[in-house]
Amino acid sequence: MSERTLSGVGATPLTATGEVVWYRPDFELPDRSADEVDARAERERFAVAQQLAREELENERARAEERIGADEAAVFDAHIQFLEDPQIEQPIVDAIENGLPAEHAVRDGYESAIAQFEGMDGRMADRADDLRDVRDRLLRLLTGTDRMDLSDLPDGSVVFAERLTPSDTAQLDPEAVAGFATVTGGRTSHAAIFARSLALPAVVGIGDELREIEDSEVVVDGEAGEVIADPDERTCRKATRTEQADVRSESVMTADGESIEVAANVGRPVEIEGATERGADGIGLYRTEFLFLDREEPPDEDEQFEAYREALAAFPDGRVVVRTLDIGGDKPIPYLDLPDEDNPFLGERGIRRSLGPDSALFETQLRALLRAASETAGDLAIMFPLVARVEEFEAGRERVEEIREDLRATGMAVDAPEIGSMIETPAAAFLAEDLATRADFLSIGTNDLTQYVMAADRGNERVGPLHDPRHPAVLRAIRHTVDATDGTWVGMCGEMAGDPALTELLVGLGLDELSMSAVTVPEVKARIADTDSTAARTLADRALRKSTKRGVTELLTEHETGVDQ
């Protein structure tokens, strides 16, 4: 068998070799010759599978309605209707009458239905996914296959999937998974961010070709953005020899002595360990949503307290910047009554919910944070997501002060934490000066800032090229933010901060702190140590004069090759 190379987008600069496990399993269909097949028995099997599928769907519908809401439940209605659709059912029954075993008839019948929707856009493409789900359910019931359990994979599995959602990745056992690859998604998709936060090799957005790879040994090369199926010996040897920058646990300075803090973005306990192992100076973004996802009710104050204490204790000499709950948008939480919004990214999320319907949760979170800070050596900093108005920041800050006063009244010694505003909306970037005078720090979240400045949904591949922080409009928003501050430190915690190719530019733009997935910390530290801050500022000034992203990327490439010579 010869090698086959598929290209996508590398999520981490890491490489792994392993055995493919499809998350949406392809079913082994038994091969039976026509004379073994009893058409009447096969029709009966099909009818039974249909009945069982209907019962499952009705149960799942009821559960979804209870946990998530009527809109989610409606998806199951559509599935039931596809399951009993005469235009799908009739060809399947005909095929069985013509001697095909039920599972083959189901596969073929759905294939032609799926083909009708495939290649169409948006909602139509979603219908193709619905049909695949219904087909897979029937095939699973017909072949007696167990449901895939992502929490119980053999060691060294390379998970292939159409896409991975937060609830999928929450189940994945990072110890067993060597890496993964997905059909859809870009650098800022959930799957890619997940890969970086756990330092897993991953390639996303490979496209339909990935579906053709199964039962194979593969190399996932995140550096090159490639998946190599049936690798030859040479490729495998090369894959096991990936080079990594040395870990520096001490803080770094540029070649001319300017200190830049390099911190890690984390969401779960396992990532905190990765952050210390890779030499992060602290945590620049603690995403607290993971504490709230995939459960029936919110974590109580004590549970949150434990989680925050653990994070602060991991960096006794460092700072831990905690982002308060950022839900809404693409992060639904079943037990919160999240509204059904036409534009969730422009809707009620982040600080808007914390000051509104989730104010009780916000308060519990702040209490847990302040209590944790009072018991640990690490410095706590709190920042609010999606600030668009000065009043929002002030209201958030007041809540922190009130809760701190309450705790002090009980005799607890609670130091004032640093309180900062995230700069993710164009509004916040324009107001950077006003926010900076009221805040202890600003932190630029480049994923959302890029999404909102460029008006390009970060999950939508059609506008993928717009979702790039090297667009001059985004760079100028960053520069404006940094320039507006006077003595207040400014950090960056989006994916941009962890791209080593942009490190010098970011130093030149004047960022005081860069926070990234732990996996890129060593490389970014190495880059900073090699950077001369004067040259970096010249580079940034030149980049800011460019009118196009192309102008910026050409400048960076030119500069990079110049430096290398």
Place this chain on the structure above:
Amino acid sequence: MPERVVTVVPEAGLHARPASAFVRTANEYDCDLRVGAAEDADGDLVDARSMLAVTSLGVGHGDRVRLAADGADADGALDALEELLSTPEGNDEDQ
């Protein structure tokens, strides 16, 4: 054969929940029910009981569709489907 032309009011058009409700309602009647784009006078109408067929029409909010019924309680079926297509989503009594 009774026919009607109806403007589709639900925001989602004949997709997602409205499509589900439409197909479910069509399946409650015994008569033959067909649906298609109104502008397409000679165009083929498709089986209103098939989610696949109904969704493939790609009917959006504000589009006009032609409904045709043949058989028992044809008018009753057309009344029910017309009402459904004329009701904004959210007001429909979805259980």
